[in-house]
Amino acid sequence: MFEGMIGKWVLIGCVFLFxxxxxxxxxxxxxxxxxxxxxxxxxxxxxxxxxxxxxxxxTGEKAAGMTAENPENFGRLLPLQALPGTQGIYxxxxxxxxxxxxxxxxxxxxxxxxxxxxxxxxCVPVSVTCLISALYQGKVCLSGMDIVAKKPEESGKSxxxxxxxxxxxxxxxxxxxxxxxxxxxx
Amino acid sequence: MAVAKMRKVTIFAYEELGESIFETLRDLEVLxxxxxxxxxxxxxKDEEETEVDEAKYNEKLSQLSVIKSYFERYTTIKKSFxxxxxxxxxxxxxxxxxxxxxxxxxxxxxxxxxxxxxxxxEIDKETEQLKQRMEILTPWVDLDIPIPEIRPTRACDMQLxxxxxxxxxxxxxxxxxxxxHHRVIWQxxxxxxxxxxxxxxxxxxxxxxxxxxxxxxxxxxxEAAEYSGTGLVRDVLExxxxxxxxxxxxxxxxLAEDAEMAQNLMDxxxxxxxxxxxxxxxxxxxxxxxxxxTLVIEGYAREKExxxxxxxxxxxxxxxxxDEEPGQDDxxxxxxxxxxxxxxxxxxxxxxGYPQYHEMDPTPFLAPFFWVFFAMCLGDxxxxxxxxxxxxxxxxxxxxxxxxxxxxxxxxxxxxxFAGALMGSWLGDLPKTFLEGTAFERFASRIxxxxxxxxxxTLLVVSLGLGILHIWVGVxxxxxxxxxxxxxxxGILDHGSWVVFLPGLIFWxxxxxxxxxxxxxxxxxxxxxxxxxxxGARSQKNILMKPISAxxxxxxxxxxxxxxxxxxxxxxxxxxSAIIGVVVNMVCALIVDMVPGVGWVFVPVILIVGHLFNxxxxxLGSFIHSGRLQYVEFFSKFFEGGGTPFRPLRRVRKxxxxxx
Numbered sequence: 062m063f064e065g066m067i068g069k070w071v072l073i074g075c076v077f078l079f080x081x082x083x084x085x086x087x088x089x090x091x092x093x094x095x096x097x098x099x100x101x102x103x104x105x106x107x108x109x110x111x112x113x114x115x116x117x118x119x120t121g122e123k124a125a126g127m128t129a130e131n132p133e134n135f136g137r138l139l140p141l142q143a144l145p146g147t148q149g150i151y152x153x154x155x156x157x158x159x160x161x162x163x164x165x166x167x168x169x170x171x172x173x174x175x176x177x178x179x180x181x182x183x184c185v186p187v188s189v190t191c192l193i194s195a196l197y198q199g200k201v202c203l204s205g206m207d208i209v210a211k212k213p214e215e216s217g218k219s220x221x222x223x224x225x226x227x228x229x230x231x232x233x234x235x236x237x238x239x240x241x242x243x244x245x246x247x
Numbered sequence: 248m249a250v251a252k253m254r255k256v257t258i259f260a261y262e263e264l265g266e267s268i269f270e271t272l273r274d275l276e277v278l279x280x281x282x283x284x285x286x287x288x289x290x291x292k293d294e295e296e297t298e299v300d301e302a303k304y305n306e307k308l309s310q311l312s313v314i315k316s317y318f319e320r321y322t323t324i325k326k327s328f329x330x331x332x333x334x335x336x337x338x339x340x341x342x343x344x345x346x347x348x349x350x351x352x353x354x355x356x357x358x359x360x361x362x363x364x365x366x367x368x369e370i371d372k373e374t375e376q377l378k379q380r381m382e383i384l385t386p387w388v389d390l391d392i393p394i395p396e397i398r399p400t401r402a403c404d405m406q407l408x409x410x411x412x413x414x415x416x417x418x419x420x421x422x423x424x425x426x427x428h429h430r431v432i433w434q435x436x437x438x439x440x441x442x443x444x445x446x447x448x449x450x451x452x453x454x455x456x457x458x459x460x461x462x463x464x465x466x467x468x469x470e471a472a473e474y475s476g477t478g479l480v481r482d483v484l485e486x487x488x489x490x491x492x493x494x495x496x497x498x499x500x501x502l503a504e505d506a507e508m509a510q511n512l513m514d515x516x517x518x519x520x521x522x523x524x525x526x527x528x529x530x531x532x533x534x535x536x537x538x539x540x541t542l543v544i545e546g547y548a549r550e551k552e553x554x555x556x557x558x559x560x561x562x563x564x565x566x567x568x569x570d571e572e573p574g575q576d577d578x579x580x581x582x583x584x585x586x587x588x589x590x591x592x593x594x595x596x597x598x599x600g601y602p603q604y605h606e607m608d609p610t611p612f613l614a615p616f617f618w619v620f621f622a623m624c625l626g627d628x629x630x631x632x633x634x635x636x637x638x639x640x641x642x643x644x645x646x647x648x649x650x651x652x653x654x655x656x657x658x659x660x661x662x663x664x665f666a667g668a669l670m671g672s673w674l675g676d677l678p679k680t681f682l683e684g685t686a687f688e689r690f691a692s693r694i695x696x697x698x699x700x701x702x703x704x705t706l707l708v709v710s711l712g713l714g715i716l717h718i719w720v721g722v723x724x725x726x727x728x729x730x731x732x733x734x735x736x737x738g739i740l741d742h743g744s745w746v747v748f749l750p751g752l753i754f755w756x757x758x759x760x761x762x763x764x765x766x767x768x769x770x771x772x773x774x775x776x777x778x779x780x781x782x783g784a785r786s787q788k789n790i791l792m793k794p795i796s797a798x799x800x801x802x803x804x805x806x807x808x809x810x811x812x813x814x815x816x817x818x819x820x821x822x823x824s825a826i827i828g829v830v831v832n833m834v835c836a837l838i839v840d841m842v843p844g845v846g847w848v849f850v851p852v853i854l855i856v857g858h859l860f861n862x863x864x865x866x867l868g869s870f871i872h873s874g875r876l877q878y879v880e881f882f883s884k885f886f887e888g889g890g891t892p893f894r895p896l897r898r899v900r901k902x903x904x905x906x907x
Binding site: 225239 | 594597598599703813815816818819820822823826827830833837864867868871872874875878879
């Protein structure tokens with residue numbers, strides 16, 4: 062069931078992204094630079110979060126069912142469930158860095174519209190890569206659980222295959238972090 | 248190198264000794280029995296008894312599994328939370344194990360269990376029925392006429408009925424019904440239970456009167472039949488009550504007996520292992536080459552353990568053991584042999600697979616890189632200390648079948664301490680947040696030479712640099728491997744040129760940026776490039792195409808480039824763990840500021856929970872990504888894999904661990 066839902070969640074992510082873009086385009090001058098930056102930070106947390114929630118939920122469901130069948134597998138299944146959870150953390154991380162960048166913890170500052178957009182776009186890579194990679198990594202994890210079920214002694218292999226998908230979330234994270242730290246001029 | 252030397256072993260023996268020989272081999276745990284290829288004796292095979300024996304073990308196993316699931320309703324083998332991760336098995340002494348095997352009659356227990364199970368079901372069903380009857384009878388408890396007497400006599404019709412209470416009033420008033428005598432036995436929820444008597448030949452009949460009143464007649468005959476006695480409702484109820492008490496007593500007795508039997512669940516688990524082992528030996532026995540009277544067991548044993556094998560089998564007089572060097576075409580099982588420092592890293596190799604017997608073991612090569620990569624990804628000194636302490640405590644307190652992973656974490660904990668200290672990360676930026684100005688903070692900031700958060704570019708360069716080194720070592724290993732197989736020219740030209748070219752290229756690029764003033768890198772690079780072009784041209788037969796092939800040799804530079812970029816993940820993961828650590832500390836600082844005075848109470852909780860979470864999630868990520876760099880970037884340079892792991896014949900230990 063989860064496999065069929067990936068498109069839907071990606072679509073929801075796009076709605077988030079474009080909704081914020083359009084809102085910024087039309088009401089940017091009204092809202093001010095700070096709001097644009099906050100929208101970016103929120104987008105990173107929300108999209109990464111959505112991907113991880115859906116994927117961890119689906120993998121957790123299967124893990125629970127398999128643990129009911131054979132409780133011995135619990136320890137092997139838990140890492141597989143946790144794997145697609147990292148994208149949510151990456152998203153949160155970028156959101157947090159954006160907050161630091163705009164001085165949210167140091168009394169705050171007034172950003173120009175252009176500066177606001179800079180922060181917003183710096184948050185986009187991690188948002189999109191995390192959302193999509195979490196969903197697809199969840200899919201690989203679900204299949205990896207079959208390795209655990211059929212060949213428990215080979216379950217180490219089931220951890221490596223999902224890591225291939227995560228690569229792109231890591232790259233998205235790196236891009237966003239570098240953008241926020243160096244490319245955004247505030 | 249680090250792949251253990253094997254000897255091919257062939258044992259010739261009398262078939263009648265087979266079972267006993269296999270048991271000895273199982274206890275020795277040195278021989279990897281392989282499928283017989285050299286001896287095809289299938290035409291002499293004796294087919295008669297095999298099926299019977301196999302069925303015997305299977306029957307015992309299925310009986311045991313029924314017993315097991317029955318017993319598990321009463322008791323479970325308690326497993327700690329940690330054991331669920333380690334897969335540790337309950338232990339049993341060898342004496343106990345022997346006693347269990349000798350004393351248990353599986354069939355007897357099985358039939359007892361079946362009997363109990365059936366009886367419990369019956370009791371439940373009977374109890375349910377009795378309760379229903381009781382429910383029906385209870386309202387009529389005041390009826391002082393024995394139930395069997397409530398039936399038509401020669402002149403009268405007599406019945407019990409339930410009618411709506413308000414319609415009952417009409418009976419006395421309305422004329423036509425006056426002929427009916429009735430007595431109300433009970434009244435409840437607007438209904439009344441009544442006892443009715445009327446003359447048999449009167450019109451309308453008693454049944455018609457009841458239905459005219461909107462009620463139904465009741466026949467208690469069935470409910471009371473079995474518990475007759477006096478036949479009075481109250482006596483019947485008493486009897487039913489007694490029967491219920493008896494049933495529940497019986498049930499309790501069965502449950503108590505079962506609970507006591509279930510205490511032996513461990514024995515059942517041990518028996519399951521015992522029969523699994525029997526079946527396993529039996530199956531292997533069937534697979535090896537044999538005739539009616541003789542038996543040929545083929546397999547592999549470590550060179551070191553050949554003497555142990557010979558000694559163990561010396562109890563048999565009429566047996567011939569031959570050990571020889573395995574041939575090129577043999578599928579020799581692989582056992583990795585490394586010193587104590589490298590052995591834990593075999594865990595990383597084994598996730599990918601095993602090398603071929605004639606291949607090199609990649610473990611010693613990947614070990615230092617994995618050690619460093621993991622440390623840089625996790626990158627926090629205190630996390631490293633926690634990992635190492637956890638590893639030591641775990642190894643001390645837990646008995647593990649395979650302690651490689653835990654040791655590996657311990658080793659990587661040590662490197663993480665170094666990496667964390669170099670990056671100035673002690674539980675994130677804790678020294679700066681809470682220990683500003685203390686000696687520790689000054690010490691920590693003095694040894695910190697890398698700052699991933701504020702100066703990630705340096706760390707990126709370090710990561711990519713390590714990546715290039717990693718790839719370069721991979722190519723060197725490939726070169727050595729090729730030369731070892733005898734293809735010296737191939738090794739030097741095809742791989743050696745890259746070994747020369749890559750550092751030349753890197754240092755040339757660095758010198759172009761003006762950091763080194765020397766033209767040596769340029770010459771090295773050119774030498775390597777010539778080698779690459781030569782090796783490219785060499786493989787091309789067509790003389791006109793040779794220049795194109797020579798240039799084409801550089802194509803793989805693209806893959807080296809993209810492989811190198813992949814090491815940027817080290818920086819990204821290092822940043823992730825560092826920043827989450829910072830976030831945890833910041834939340835603590837905010838709480839202290841927001842809730843003056845009392846805020847300090849929350850600090851330890853937030854610190855412990857937050858950092859533990861960060862440690863867990865990032866240790867998982869660091870492990871997986873460091874592993875990936877080995878499998879995808881490093882192994883692709885030289886490693887084939889696909890060897891058969893060495894699995895000596897040993898006791899089946901699925902459920903219990905028998906200790907001598």
